[in-house]
Amino acid sequence: MDTLNLLLDGFASAFTLQNLMYASIGVLLGTFVGVLPGIGPAMALALLLPVTYGLDVTQALIMFAGIYYGGMYGGSTTSILLNTPGESASVMTAIEGNKMAKKGRAAQALATAAIGSFIAGTIGTLLVAFFTPTLATWAVEIGAPSYFAIMLLSMVLVSSVLGASKLRGFIALAMGLTIGLVGLDLSTAQARLTGGYLGLADGVDIVVVAVGVFAIGEALWTAAHLRRKPIDVIPVGRPFMGREDWRRSWGPWLRGTALGFPFGALPAGGAETPTFLSYITERKLAARRGGADEFGEGAIEGVAGPEAANNASAAGMFVPLLALGLPVTATASILLAAMTKYGVVPGPTLMTDQPDLIWTLLASLLIGNALLLVINLPLAPLWAKLLQIPRPQLYAGILFFACLGAYSVGRNSFDLLLLLLFGGLGFAIRRFGIPVLPLILGVILGPLMELKMREALDLSNGEVSGLFNEPLAIFVYVLIVLAIVVPVLIARFRPSAVPDPHNVEVS
Amino acid sequence: MAVVIGFIPDEFGEAALTAGLEEAQRRRTGVVVVNSTRGDSLIDKRYVGAEGMVTLEERLVESGIEHELRQTMGRDIAEEILAVAGEVDADAIVIGIRHRTPVGKLIMGSVAQRIIIDAACPVVAVKPG
Numbered sequence: 001m002d003t004l005n006l007l008l009d010g011f012a013s014a015f016t017l018q019n020l021m022y023a024s025i026g027v028l029l030g031t032f033v034g035v036l037p038g039i040g041p042a043m044a045l046a047l048l049l050p051v052t053y054g055l056d057v058t059q060a061l062i063m064f065a066g067i068y069y070g071g072m073y074g075g076s077t078t079s080i081l082l083n084t085p086g087e088s089a090s091v092m093t094a095i096e097g098n099k100m101a102k103k104g105r106a107a108q109a110l111a112t113a114a115i116g117s118f119i120a121g122t123i124g125t126l127l128v129a130f131f132t133p134t135l136a137t138w139a140v141e142i143g144a145p146s147y148f149a150i151m152l153l154s155m156v157l158v159s160s161v162l163g164a165s166k167l168r169g170f171i172a173l174a175m176g177l178t179i180g181l182v183g184l185d186l187s188t189a190q191a192r193l194t195g196g197y198l199g200l201a202d203g204v205d206i207v208v209v210a211v212g213v214f215a216i217g218e219a220l221w222t223a224a225h226l227r228r229k230p231i232d233v234i235p236v237g238r239p240f241m242g243r244e245d246w247r248r249s250w251g252p253w254l255r256g257t258a259l260g261f262p263f264g265a266l267p268a269g270g271a272e273t274p275t276f277l278s279y280i281t282e283r284k285l286a287a288r289r290g291g292a293d294e295f296g297e298g299a300i301e302g303v304a305g306p307e308a309a310n311n312a313s314a315a316g317m318f319v320p321l322l323a324l325g326l327p328v329t330a331t332a333s334i335l336l337a338a339m340t341k342y343g344v345v346p347g348p349t350l351m352t353d354q355p356d357l358i359w360t361l362l363a364s365l366l367i368g369n370a371l372l373l374v375i376n377l378p379l380a381p382l383w384a385k386l387l388q389i390p391r392p393q394l395y396a397g398i399l400f401f402a403c404l405g406a407y408s409v410g411r412n413s414f415d416l417l418l419l420l421l422f423g424g425l426g427f428a429i430r431r432f433g434i435p436v437l438p439l440i441l442g443v444i445l446g447p448l449m450e451l452k453m454r455e456a457l458d459l460s461n462g463e464v465s466g467l468f469n470e471p472l473a474i475f476v477y478v479l480i481v482l483a484i485v486v487p488v489l490i491a492r493f494r495p496s497a498v499p500d501p502h503n504v505e506v507s
Numbered sequence: 508m509a510v511v512i513g514f515i516p517d518e519f520g521e522a523a524l525t526a527g528l529e530e531a532q533r534r535r536t537g538v539v540v541v542n543s544t545r546g547d548s549l550i551d552k553r554y555v556g557a558e559g560m561v562t563l564e565e566r567l568v569e570s571g572i573e574h575e576l577r578q579t580m581g582r583d584i585a586e587e588i589l590a591v592a593g594e595v596d597a598d599a600i601v602i603g604i605r606h607r608t609p610v611g612k613l614i615m616g617s618v619a620q621r622i623i624i625d626a627a628c629p630v631v632a633v634k635p636g
Contacts, residue, residue: 037549082549227546227580232556387549 010359026066034074041071089271096302124315176442217426256308264316519603527601537573585621
């Protein structure tokens with residue numbers, strides 16, 4: 001009951017007219033950016049960060065919450081209407097969603113995605129509210145060696161488990177860690193990787209890296225592939241659902257939520273795995289029921305489940321972020337950076353230091369989620385119109401915001417040069433198929449990890465054994481070894497499947 | 508030798524198509540229907556989709572006139588149509604025109620105007636209705 005009261009207090013402070021206005025603006029901006037393919041919630045947050053400068057902490061957080069959920073929701077619209085998933089988490093939605101749209105059921109597909117997102121987001125946020133305090137009290141006990149181990153686990157999982165190629169994952173991680181190293185050494189004040197240039201002494205701001213890699217990289221990539229055959233559009237009306245659709249949707253919504261939340265909270269977060277699992281589960285269940293199995297021809301279950309899983313994992317991400325200060329997705333990294341800018345340091349102590357802020361944030365997540373449903377459901381046809389904006393005009397706007405964002409970080413024109421540099425890097429990693437997430441995580445987690453490692457080593461007077469002197473740390477190291485070794489062993493002992501030439505992706 | 512028709516899937520394109528088929532009958536020649544896009548946005552309403560192409564083809568077959576359908580992509584729609592006209596050595600180009608305010612023309616330019624000025628053959632400009 002305690003948690004509930006605290007959450008109600010959070011609602012009380014979030015529920016002012018002004019705050020609701022910021023939540024609405026956040027939701028609208030987030031959806032606007034999220035609908036556009038190639039721009040996910042992480043990029044939306046990074047781009048819109050400067051918009052929130054000048055607001056106070058609470059309002060800024062409320063707006064972030066809106067942008068985040070809006071961005072998540074926006075991806076589903078493009079998946080369904082165009083079969084071009086805005087981000088990797090919507091890939092599964094696109095499979096059945098686009099088929100539904102082609103059969104003239106676009107309105108129902110959009111509705112089940114929106115309502116499923118709302119339900120999963122609400123349940124997920126409530127779960128965050130109940131889990132975070134518990135985890136935080138427990139996390140205070142976690143020592144530096146274990147922290148270091150957990151971060152290492154998170155990096156290894158993100159780089160090796162997600163994505164198609166381990167090597168590419170680790171290349172991205174190495175690049176991110178290197179960028180994270182730039183600047184003055186925290187304990188000895190020696191300059192590292194600055195090339196003697198003073199402007200780099202403070203290190204590279206994560207916002208500059210994120211905006212460069214996401215926005216400028218994407219803009220360059222788009223410019224390199226400017227003219228593409230337009231896609232057939234499927235006209236939509238106002239989303240709605242019939243009674244039959246409701247009956248078939250609620251099961252997948254709840255199952256998707258149950259799958260998505262734990263995966264979002266794990267250090268190797270990301271919505272790809274739970275959305276995939278949800279899709280598989282729904283298909284199996286539909287096959288078992290037999291009869292009219294619509295899978296492959298636009299089954300509403302195949303949209304409802306993955307979309308709910310997607311949003312539940314988006315909510316789950318807040319658990320490690322708030323309780324441990326550990327971002328597990330690119331979006332969480334940006335959120336962490338944004339909160340740090342306002343002097344809020346996520347971690348075990350946040351719950352005790354600034355409880356009001358946390359409860360207000362959680363309350364505003366719930367509000368943002370509800371607004372999303374109210375605002376976006378009627379606006380779906382309008383969002384579809386966004387896709388007619390010619391790329392040159394669109395990316396001119398994005399570049400403008402990108403430069404504004406990078407400049408406003410430190411009011412330093414040198415940051416613009418860095419932005420361009422990271423834009424080039426962003427273009428290169430797209431060209432060579434290197435994942436972005438390990439890079440961003442490396443930049444933000446690298447320095448944190450180093451800090452914990454230094455702490456642990458200082459306590460043990462530099463003895464390496466200081467990194468292994470906690471049971472939790474040893475347990476996590478075992479997990480890391482398993483995460484690396486098991487997939488290799490499985491691949492070796494299982495007779496390798498004959499590669500199917502039709503499955504090889506040709507770009 | 509043929510009549511080149513600039514087609515888009517709306518009333519202006521329809522007007523051009525009707526007038527173009529009449530023009531071809533009058534000149535006793537075939538038609539080349541061109542539909543172009545700048546290809547710089549995800550959705551282009553003026554680009555005929557897969558289904559639209561099928562119905563368009565059916566209509567052309569029905570008219571009994573020798574025909575060819577082309578979809579092209581390029582920086583400038585006027586250039587695209589003029590390029591096709593040059594290639595097939597067109598007898599005439601038929602296009603639909605719409606009203607543009609002076610300001611609109613200043614900002615967006617006018618595909619019809621550029622075609623009329625730059626074409627090496629007669630241009631028939633028609634309005635719907």
